[in-house]
Amino acid sequence: MLEVKSLSKHFGGIQAVDKCSFVAERGKITALIGPNGAGKTTAFNCISRTMAPSAGEIRLDGRRIDTLRPYQVTAAGLSRTFQISRNLADMTVLENVICQSKIHGWRDLFRPAMSAEEIDKAFGILEFLGITRIANEDGSNLSYGQKKLMDLAALLMSDPKIILLDEPAGGVNPTLLEEIIGHIRKLNEQGLTVLIVEHNMDLIMRLSHRVVVMAHGRVIADGSPDEVRENPDVLDAYLGGALEEAA
């Protein structure tokens, strides 16, 4: 279970995230939504420690993770993707994925880069996502959607307890969107906890068990998709638009 308690982050005078608190329950899909500039991605970055939070506490299964370094957060079982897919160019998809495999102790450093078990495991994941055929493609030659799938594959390689997906549907065509929704649902059914930042209301409403709405760096609503949809504050934040359309 991921617990975020009064998380704050400011850049100079701008309060990007302001005493934000929410919980992502184990085995559930939690969505973080809000209008542009609400502080969702900043909150995300603070949780994965890509950024240092200004104040607040983040706990993963009771253990504080906001004091760790990013790689330690990943080792603790929290892995993330990036809004704009960050892939490692000049490395094959297989290498990109295996790069995220766990390393135990310094002796592991000088083992061969890709052991047979790791290759098997990586191919298993690629097969699950249906992208085995691009395994030996260079990471930079992929289409946008393939990069998103590769990110997801790399994520799974680190055996995470919880995954943070930053706009998994951003810039993805409708067919692939259905595919990604299917993958996330299947992973969740296997017991993986998911936290999503997303703009696509359709995806949020269909997928998530719980929705946290942010605006101006604060949490303004928190509940099931239906509850949130009815919440006047949320409608107000969105200027009475997106949610009604989606519904």
Next chain:
Amino acid sequence: MASLDTNDVLVARKAYNAGLVQEVSKERAYWFPAIVLALLLLLPLLQFTGNYNYLIHLVLFTASYVVMASGWNILGGFTGYISLGHNVFFAVGGYFAGMIFARYGISTIILAPFAGLVAGLLGYLIGQITLRVRGPSFIISSLALVMIFRILFENWEFVGGAAGVSLKANDLPVQWAKLPYYYAFVLMAAFSVWAAYRIKHSKFGLGLRAISKDEIKAESAGINTRFYKTLAFAISAFFVGMAGAVWGEYLTYIRPNIFLIILVSVNMVLICILGGKGTIAGPVIGAVLLVAFNEFFVATLGASEINILATGLIMMICLMFFPLGIVGTLARLRKLPRILNWD
């Protein structure tokens, strides 16, 4: 699809993987560097037929640059941190071994690994500080390092200040005098190429490559980037320090203006860029070409400034046609001759 058993999928996948591995290893030519090494080890036999000291010197000189450039490549090529200050470790290795040699008479060839360790340790400490920045800031910090050490060594009386310390030449007949250093450098070069290969194909090497592409992504993939790059810095300093140790005794003196000039570190960078940054064969090819260009133009144009100009010009032309270095560009175009595929 229903008829396809899961086991069939597994078997098919295993066969596919095995095929891939085989394909890669079929392209590699380990035998070529092995033969080159064997020939170089036998080369001194020529001394029985005449005086080939000049040839021996050229191979020795090239080998010393292979050691240094291969070492530099671990930080500059694999990890993507361009250092113009690696001659500091050349100097530290040279002075450490040179001073012990001058005082206690222990051969620098025996001391070389220890000099490497001292340089590596220093590299680790310096890396802790300078690797916090990347890109141009890191390059400038590495230049500052050279200046700091130049001032330090020029004013440190214990190591002879700007005049340096002269070291005793060995008392072998002139025909054999170069051979201990020759073998030391050739073996160190072979070791550094082998080590670079092992590192590139390890988990550590994969992590370094990830760091060179995208450090934030690498860190979020679970890689301890700070430790990885500091260790890469230390390992690359180790090789450069080891080369420095033997170089001092070979020249018979240690002095700041041989070790701590920018030309030495620029040469390491040029060799890697010319041969191919981040490749295994690159530093070797680059070192051979750089020394060959230099000698050719010294022979034809005389040892004036013109030869440096001509070498520079040739290198510029090379880089116009081989922007990723010779090995790097050919590999990208899939035109790399098999004998140069050591990666």
